[in-house]
Amino acid sequence: MASQYNRWYHPYEINDKYKKRVAYFCMEYGIDQALKVYSGGLGFLxxxxxxxxxxxxQNMVGIGMLWxxxxxxxxxxxxQTMRPxxxxxxxxxxxxxxITVRVLVNEHPVLVKALVLKPEVFGTVPMYFLTTDIPDNDHLARTIxxxxxxxxxxxxxxQSIVLGIGGAKVVEALGGAEIYHMNEGHALPLAFKLFEDYGKLDEIRKRLVFTTHTPEKAGNEEHDIHLLHRMSFFNGIPLEEVRELTAMHGQMFDHTLAALRLAxxxxxVSQLHGQVAREMWYDNEGVCEIKAITNAQNFNFWTDRKLxxxxxxxxxxxLTSRKEELKRQLFKVVANxxxxLFRPDVLTIVWARxxxxxxxxxxxxxxxxxxxDLVSNKEMPVQVIWAGKPYPFDYGxxxxxxxxxKISQQLDNVxxxxxxxxxxxxKLKHGCDIWLNTPRRPREASGTSGMTAAMNGGVNVSVQDGWLPEYARNGENSFVLPIADTSQPNEVQDNEDHNNLMRLLEKExxxxxxxxxxRWCHIMKQSMRTVVPQFESNRMAHQYYEELFNS
Known part of the structure; x- marks a missing residue:
């Protein structure tokens, strides 16, 4: 153990397998309940x-935003309806x-201050969170x-400019990095900062790697290239040079496609998603290789040790006694x-994401x-819990x-x-019997919540999407729906998946x-035994070094 923090505040000697200095850029991080800088799965991951x-x-630092x-x-x-x-x-x-650095937004200087989360606080690598909400900035800059x-x-x-360019300048102030990892495309201006520093596309590519997390259109942003240019997104690079660098010749600038051309x-983030991503992007000229590294979650943080x-x-x-105790703890939240008053001896389904x-x-x-009829069966009752945050402006x-x-208000066990x-x-992952996952296939890139449920004996009942095809053995460690015909309209797919789901619940x-x-205890135990170590994040963190950072 190092007696003092090095310049990156690592309180340990770096493992020789992970010596390369990596700066990890992400718009959100789910570290601890006390640090509310995340929205969902990307942050938890x-x-x-x-x-x-x-x-x-590992020789890594995290770069994020202080919201x-x-x-x-x-x-x-x-x-009882929702209010943000x-x-x-x-x-x-x-x-x-x-550490305070300067970026340009709309050609106006904005100061970006970094605050550090040291490793001993929550057991992470050193992390630097960026804020523009400081007295030296004007009101508009402070709101970024x-x-x-x-x-x-x-x-x-x-926000992308602050994360990408501001974050890169913070990393410079810390002594620099050998690899810059963009976890999603939000930090894309980082690539243009690297171009300013090194001057050649080949030099950017030596240093930049990229993870795409979603096949959803909303997660793959596009903006008018002239708007981006006016806002200083390209770090002062002339527009024609940007077009040449990214092979973007239309009016709309695709952030994900640009990242794939610059990395x-x-x-x-799953084997299925890797395949879907290649089908989505490989027809475009100049994209880099797209591998598949399946997401994972941290065992030490998420798992109940007694269970x-x-x-x-x-x-x-x-096993049964501990699961019932964990259900009681969850049901105090339900009661509050x-x-x-939910019962610990009743099968409890959770849908939460x-x-x-x-x-x-x-x-x-x-x-x-x-x-x-399902939840009201007196001989075999079922309790159902939903939880999750919609995007606050997604009114649908x-x-x-x-x-x-409204439905829950009519039923005592919902x-x-x-x-x-x-x-x-x-609490939901510790206390659920069933972790329900119902996306339209193949639109869920990974779906990591099911991994942490499985670590705690929650049995996944799921569409075969995201990580599930790599994990699920139907009737052995989980229950999976037959694959619906994705060539059919959504309405037809939804009917098919619904009927298969209800039949699975009712009959099996x-x-x-x-x-x-x-048999139920056997399935619980198998859900736990087969999720670790394959879907534990130490495997994932090792694989990133092996397949992205050291490649």
Whole structure:
């Protein structure tokens, strides 16, 4: 153990396998409940990566944004429907290392201050969070780092400039890096800062790697190239040179495509997503190789140790007893929020993740009478919990959330929870019997929440999308739906998936839970044993060095 922090504040001697200096850029990180700078899966994934990089003693720092209002606080109106609330956050555990850099936004100078999260606070590599909300900036500049995923396009562009160019300058102040990793395309201006420093595309490619996280159009941003140029997105590079560098000759500038042309190598976040990404992008000239490195989550952070030890001892009684205790802890939240007393001996289904249309939070209630019959069976009752944050300006997703709230008000054993952040996520994964995952295939790139549920004996019931095809053995460690015909319209796919889901619950899952306890315990244990180490983030953090950083 090093007696002093080095310039990157690593409190350890670097492992020889991971000596290359890597700066990891991401717009959000889910590190701890106390640090609200994330919205969902991308942040949870990045947080686990930072923890595993620390555990493996990697030579890495994280670069992120210090969001003054976080994502948002999910609150309720008088009728229990959802209300987004933006409240200022304060963090006493972030330290000032004395680093302030200057970027241009709209050709106006903006100062960017970095605050450091040292490794001993939450067990991560050193992380630097950037803010423009300092007295030396004017009001407009100060607002750049106010809201994660601001709905205003120009604010989003400014945020990318701060993360990419400001972050690169912070890394310079720390002594530089050999590899710059863009975790999603938000930090793309970083590439143009590297071009300023090194002057050649080949030199950028030596240093830049890229991870694409979604096949969704909303996650692959495009903007008018003239707007980006006016806003200083390209770091002062003349527009014709930008077009030559990125092979972008139209009016709309595709951030993901540009990243794939500027990086030396890229990756999708599951084997299926890697295949989908190659099909999406390989027809475009000049894109780099797109590998597949499946996402993973950090075992030490997410797993209940007593439950894990019961699994290791192969002790069904201890496993069942601990799971029921974890359910009681979750059900205190249900009682507090919904005024309902759930029972620990009742099969409990949880659907919890970001609310987005393709994730189909309401697939379970597509046939309302059939749903009521499922949860109201006196001999084999079922409890259902929904939780998750819609994007605060996605009114369609908010309407789905509110529809489920209205349904829950009519049924004693159905609840919708607000405040889906790390601590509630942990309780839901510890306390669920079934972790339900219902995206339209193949639109879920990875879906890491199911991994942490599996680490805690939550049995995945899922569409075969994202990471599931690599993990699932139907009836052995999970239950998977037959693959729907994706050539059919959404309505037809949804009907097919709904019917298959309900049949699976009614005919297999619920009867096994109530009438074949030994088999249920076997499935729980297999869910835990087959998720680690393949879907544990130390494997992932190692693989990034092997396949991206050292390539």
């Amino acid at each position: 990045a947080g686990s990566h930072m923890r595993s990089a620390f555990e493996l003693r 003054k209002y976080g994502y948002y606080d999910q609150e309720r109106n008088e009728d 609330h933006f409240q200022q956050k304060f963090y006493s555990f972030l330290e000032d290392p004395g 780092t106010h809201r994660l995923y601001d709905p205003e396009p120009q604010a989003r562009i400014a 030396k190598v890229a990756n999708g 894990w030890q019961a699994q290791e001892r192969d002790d069904n009684q201890a 929020q919904a005024g309902k 970001r609310f987005a249309a393709y994730k189909r939070a309401d697939l379970l209630v597509r046939d309302m009478q059939r749903f009521v 997703a908010i309407n789905v959330f509110n529809k489920l709230v 609840a919708v929870l607000t405040g889906y952040e790390i601590e509630l996520s942990r 899952i619920v009867p096994i839970y109530y009438h074949n306890h030994d």
